[in-house]
Amino acid sequence: MNEHTLSQRLERVAANVPASARLADIGSDHGYLPVALMLRGAIEFAVAGEVAQTPFHSAQRKVRKNGLEQRIAVRLADGLAAIEAGDRIDVVSLCGMGGETMCEIFERGKHYLTGTEQLIMQPNGGEQELRTWLMKNGYRIEHEEVLRENRFDYEIIVAVPAADVVYTPQQLLFGPCLMEQRSEAFLGKWRRVLRQRQQTLAHFEHAQEVPQAKARLFSEQVEWITQLLAGA
CATH class of the missing domain: 3.40.50.150 (Vaccinia Virus protein VP39)
Structure with a gap:
């Protein structure tokens, strides 16, 4: 560059x-x-x-x-x-x-x-x-x-x-304009993030000490991302 x-x-x-x-x-x-x-x-x-x-x-x-x-x-x-x-x-x-x-x-x-x-x-x-x-x-x-x-x-x-x-919590996470446009680059990003979050939550299930706040946050995000992609 x-x-x-x-x-x-x-x-x-x-x-x-x-x-x-x-x-x-x-x-x-x-x-x-x-x-x-x-x-x-x-x-x-x-x-x-x-x-x-x-x-x-x-x-x-x-x-x-x-x-x-x-x-x-x-x-x-x-x-x-x-x-x-x-x-x-x-x-x-x-x-x-x-x-x-x-x-x-x-x-x-x-x-x-x-x-x-x-x-x-x-x-x-x-x-x-x-x-x-x-x-x-x-x-x-x-x-x-x-x-x-x-x-x-x-x-x-x-x-x-x-x-x-005023933006909703979902708009703050995903982006208000991006949620409307739903470009393939945007959807591809959140498919990758969903896999990462799901893998992390799976690791938490086997961990002896789990950061509860982070686990709750990731669980919520997995739900939101799943709903977002379901409308793809």
Whole structure:
């Protein structure tokens, strides 16, 4: 992967960034996404925020190599602290980290947002926790998709500010948009998760010490997934 050829996951994130956006890519990981979008003429301005030195310096080099210093600001900062008021950011992307980590970043950095930004997220797990945070903080999920890359299932979640957002526990687990679309990638993911949960519960039956809370959670999820797939 480089700034010219993105991974499948980042390509799908890129496809969800509105034309002429002013993008803050938080945890930018070498700046691949903002540089690629700028080279394609797809965005107006970008911030590449990184908390780690190595990807920060790598992103700086990529921006310089492509002559984009005036259009992409590369900043060493913790989470949303990379955003400055004068940036006029209207889209924030977070990719390739756990949903729980994304929740922490949003929670710590709320005051850096105006409350009008579109959020585009590609979590590596923790989707349920991320959707719960979005619901509790006034964001409506307007688009979701599942893709499989290198034998892993990944989800992309796009959310916008909205009032009175309420999702059911099942929608928080599966995704409200994904439940409606019922794509083959989505159903395939949950078939695999169902097998894993059933195998874990079978192991619990033979274990001397069983974590009861986890067993109850998995049992409930097996029931929900079975019902979901029965409607396939």
